[in-house]
Amino acid sequence: MPKNQTPVYYSDYLRLDKLLGAQQPHSSRYGDEAHDEMLFIIVHQVYELWFKQVLHELRSIYREFNQPKLDDKALYLVAHRLRRILTIQDLMNDQVGVIETMTPQEFLEFRDILVPASGFQSVQFKEMEIILGLTRGKRIAFDQQSFFNRLNAEDRAYLEELEQQPSLFDRVDDWLARMPFLQFEDFSFWEVYQQAVQKSLDQDEKIIRENATDDEQLQAELQGLQANRDNFAALFDNERYIELQKDDRVRLSQRAMLSALFITQYREEPAFNLAWQVITSLAEMDEKLTIWRYKHSMMVQRMLGTKIGTGGSSGHDYLRRTTEQNRVFKDFFAMSTYLLPKSTLPDLPASVRQALGFYFRD
Ligand code: HEM
DSSP, X not given: OOOOSSOOOHHHHTTHHHHHTOOOOSGGGSSSOOTXXXXXXXXXXXXXXXXXXXXXXXXXXXXXXXXXXXXHHHHHHHHHHHHHHHHHHHHHHHTHHXXXXXXXXXXXXXXXXXXXXXXXXXXXXXXXXXXXXXXTTTSOOBTTBOGGGGSOHHHHHHHHHHHTSOOHHHHHHHHHHTOGGGEETTEEHHHHHHHHHHHHHHHHHHHHHHHOSSHHHHHHHHHHHHHXXXXXXXXXXXXXXXXXXXXXXXXXXXXXXXXXXXXXXXXTSHHHHHHHHHHHHHHHHHHHHHHHHHHHHHHHHHHHTTOOOTTSSOTHHHHHHHHHHOOSSTHHHHGGGGOOOGGGSOOOOHHHHHHHSOOOOO
């Protein structure tokens, strides 16, 4: 690494003049400064800085997925950067407690002068959502409107352009669907897994029939088991799977879902280990973002009760609904429906195990 030519001074390097000069409460324009407005500004700014770092990581992860091939080195980098995002998300989730040290009454001292600014206009937050794969049709609207109506022309054009690009979700789907081992020589994961599922469900039925104490209980349990059989049948049947996608019950392509399942079930196989870490981290990222949404929505209820937001949404009610609806990697959670216990998993043929392992030569 080259040595620096000129001495560096701490505050110049960090541009602290700009950073620390950027907290300018508006309440002082209208009378006495509201003490808590400084906290409100700093907490938002700190979030925006972390959003910036998360976007920096997400864009680099996206670039890797955007390559025609994702080799092990690239996958390692992706896993490493995803872990960094998860650590930042923990911090962001904990940070909700800092803004909660402000009481609702203290907030009311300056709330009205913020209108119509709103979190809806956090371009970086919306950019994170869009890069991840929260498309227009998937996110919930507020009162039949879109947050796009709250943006200025420049921000709106920027995010609309971004929406036209394939998302990280799309790229992850492509990557999983490309996974070569679903069909390997004469081994078909689909067939082998289907037989194992059949065996496991038949075993469940036997246990239900042997242990039922009365007919009503028996019928109820058999009905539950049939629902399970239907779920599995849809996984293996192309047409039924497409129906699930149309009903918005699943978003991943069928091939990607099966690959994710294969990787998750056999994650101890060396070639699957990193891929499994990536899948798990994407699920965790979705979970942590949902936790942030939930904490933010609870904080908003505490601050505003049932008052509407400065951006015109129903406030707490809208935000609470985003925790249910605005999810991207939900399929990695739904996948558990299809998992089998390890003890009933079919053994992989030697040729597949050989291909999935790492070997050192003497
Ligand atoms: C007193 C504190 C806060 C209150 C009362 C509040 C209130 C609200 C409300 C009511 C909304 C819904 C949109 C609207 O109608 O305006 C919203 C959205 C949002 N807020 Fe906050 N907020 C607070 C703090 C924060 C903080 C610290 C952040 C961090 C950046 C933040 C980020 C956001 C984002 C990103 C949205 C858009 C969420 C989405 O559309 O899913 N808010 N906020």
